[in-house]
Structure formats: C-alpha cells, structure tokens
Amino acid sequence: MAGKELNCIYGICNLIDTPGIFMEEILQETVQLLPSALRYPSMACARILLEGHPYETADYQESKWRLEADIKVKDNVSGIIEVNYRQEPPEDGDAPFLQEEVKMLDIAANYLGLVIERKRAEEEIAHLATHDALTDLPTLLLARDRLGMAISLARRNKTAVAVMFLDLDGFKAINESLGHEAGDYILIRTGQRLLACVRESDTVARVGGDEFLIIASGIHDLGNAEKIVERVHALISQPILFKRNRTIVGGASIGISLYPDDGAEMEALIKRAEEAMHTAKKSGRKPFRIADSSVSA
Numbered sequence: 001m002a003g004k005e006l007n008c009i010y011g012i013c014n015l016i017d018t019p020g021i022f023m024e025e026i027l028q029e030t031v032q033l034l035p036s037a038l039r040y041p042s043m044a045c046a047r048i049l050l051e052g053h054p055y056e057t058a059d060y061q062e063s064k065w066r067l068e069a070d071i072k073v074k075d076n077v078s079g080i081i082e083v084n085y086r087q088e089p090p091e092d093g094d095a096p097f098l099q100e101e102v103k104m105l106d107i108a109a110n111y112l113g114l115v116i117e118r119k120r121a122e123e124e125i126a127h128l129a130t131h132d133a134l135t136d137l138p139t140l141l142l143a144r145d146r147l148g149m150a151i152s153l154a155r156r157n158k159t160a161v162a163v164m165f166l167d168l169d170g171f172k173a174i175n176e177s178l179g180h181e182a183g184d185y186i187l188i189r190t191g192q193r194l195l196a197c198v199r200e201s202d203t204v205a206r207v208g209g210d211e212f213l214i215i216a217s218g219i220h221d222l223g224n225a226e227k228i229v230e231r232v233h234a235l236i237s238q239p240i241l242f243k244r245n246r247t248i249v250g251g252a253s254i255g256i257s258l259y260p261d262d263g264a265e266m267e268a269l270i271k272r273a274e275e276a277m278h279t280a281k282k283s284g285r286k287p288f289r290i291a292d293s294s295v296s297a
Helices: 003-016 023-037 099-130 140-157 171-178 180-197 222-236 266-283
Strands: 044-050 053-056 066-073 076-085 160-168 203-206 211-219 240-242 246-248 252-259 288-290
Touching: 003 023, 003 099, 023 044, 023 053, 023 076, 023 099, 066 099, 076 099, 099 140, 140 160, 140 203, 140 211, 140 252, 140 266, 160 180, 160 222, 160 266, 171 180, 171 246, 180 203, 180 211, 180 222, 180 240, 180 246, 211 222, 222 252, 252 266
Parallel strands: 252 288
Antiparallel strands: 044 053, 044 076, 066 076, 160 211, 160 252, 203 211, 240 246
C-alpha cells in the first residue's frame, strides 16, 4: 500500500488504542479518515453501517462509484464500511478504485470487526460484574452506585429518594419442598414483577438470596413511596404458575427508608430499610414498615 492508505490504517489503529474511547467515536472518526486515503479525496465520502446504524461523512451520498467491505464479528457480518465518489472520477470511471485502496478498506473492516468484538467482550465482563447472573438485575455494588447518584441529584433538586428493602416470605420452604428450579423461577419472576412496578429511572436490584432493593428517585414525600410499595405488594402476592400445573403463592416483607428524613448517607438508608423490613416480617401484621427515623443508624 502507498503512503495515504498506510496513514489511514495507522490513524484507525491509533483511534482503537486511544484509552477510554467509545465505539461510536471510533466509527465516526474512521469515516472521516477514509476519504483522504483515496486518489480523489475532494470527491470522496464514506459511511459505516453497523447493525443498521449509520456513521457518515457530512457530504455522504450513494453513487455507482462505490467500494465496500464487510465488517465481520466472529465470522458473522455485522455491518459494512464503504467509500463513494460523488461524481465520476476523472480517470478509470469503470474501475475507479486502486487495488491498494481495496486492500486498505478490507484491512480497515477487519480491524473494526476485531475492536467491536473486543469492546463487546469488555461490556459483557463489566455487565457480569455488576448484574446478578440469574435475574440480570443490578447487584448491591451497582445499586449503591445508583443510590449515591440519586441522593446527589435529590440534594440539588430538593426532592426525596425512597429505598425499599424486600425479603420474600416462605422462600426457604419453597426451595426445600419444590427444589431449586422452582426457587430460581420465583426469583426471576419476582424481579420481572418488581420492574413492572417502577419507572425506568428507578432501580431494582437483587442484593441477597431472596432479598431485593428498590431505589425510587425524584419523589416528593413518603406518600409516593407507599404507593410504590402497595403496587409491589399487590403484584408480589399474586400466585405464580410453575410448570403449568403448580401454583405458588408467595408474599414479601418490605422496609422503607427515605432520604433525607432517615439519613443522608446511602449505607444508613439501606440499613434502616433493612431493619424496617425485619420489623415488618416479625410483626406479621403489615407487609411493609417505614423506618423509624428517631433510631440512630
């Protein structure tokens, strides 16, 4: 390959090796590099299509003077990389692209396929580190991080954050009588039901064997939190059909704490919500209990 083609490949390699760069940035910057590697850069434009999403130069337009290469991830075509001349080149209109340019585009497509595969693997590892393998809900680690952000936002906006600690009733008996398959199914369905009770901006996390945490941000008072808990309790109490012929009736004990009434620190809020949950479970009279803010954390 000549100097222009090599410079383009080096530029793409430098993008790929940039610490902290996002995949979208690599793709958008790559399309900016491609026209300069062609014989007639002032007439050239470029585009990358990755799983239907386009990344284009500002002057992109399709034409019959086009060269493209498949972007493959694990031998599967995930997209294409292409360059076009917007008008007929002054020479070789029937074969406007040099072999060096064909080779360059193939190499660029190969590099992009490799980096996409690597980025996806990194994202999967990061997801597994912060999400429960069974329910795919956030773990306590991620829940703490989100609670910290919710508290910071509430402090600025002078709103409240509700923390709800939920423990399933009779879960151990279900595991012992019906087996772990039934127990796992209950946990998965519980997670799905909890997600159905909250907004997209809220967090539902699995923080223990049969324990869940709900973080509701941007609420105004305890009444908002109680409405969420009432929805949760109503849905969790509905029977779950297991393997079409077995109905499992469950329930849950729930503790509620509220920022800023019950504390300004996330650990204190989680602790008070958990303590309120244990109080609700012991009393057996009411499915949920509000944290006692008069008790020191």
